[in-house]
Amino acid sequence: MKALATLCGITFLTLSMTGCSTAPAPAPDTHDADVKAIGDIEEQMVKDWAAKDADKLAAHYADDAVLMTPGGEPVHGKEAVRNTAKQMVADPALSLTFQATKVDVAKSGDLGYTQGSYRMTMTNPATHKPMDDHGSYVTTYRKQADGSWKAVADIATSEVPPVPPPTKK
DSSP states (O other): OHHHHHHHHHHHHHHHHHHHOOOOOOOOOOHHHHHHHHHHHHHHHHHHHHHTOHHHHHTTEEEEEEEEOTTSOOEESHHHHHHHHHHHHTOTTOEEEEEEEEEEEOTTSSEEEEEEEEEEEEEOTTTOSEEEEEEEEEEEEEEOTTSOEEEEEEEEEEOSOOOOOOOOO
16 A cells, blocks of 8 residues: 555656646747848848948958859958958949849748849959949858848859950960
């Protein structure tokens, strides 16, 4: 009888402890707000390119970001992105616009991306005349500890065929 009373007591304690514990609340769904935040960043970046502000442009990138542009070597790090942007905005012919056709954020809420198209005019270094370029891009964003989003990988692919090198005589 004493064993039955002990078993009943243990069962009662186990059941009462299980009934009192609650599952942790699910993380809030911030998907739509995160998608909007990333879209807003890209709208601001277009304005920063129009203003030719290399510092503001670099501020949109994480310290460990990589930027890959058509015909160029990959640029690693925020300071290298800033230096590339400074060189680009020094070109009086520079005009760069882009528009995302897709913005999405992972279910985890820590990574997001955009994909879309861009148009750019810049001075051709060989001819010193303005040249037009257009193509596609993908930018990956990572949520920072403070809740902001920063670009960590940014790649553009030109749809304009490369100019063949001059023929030798």
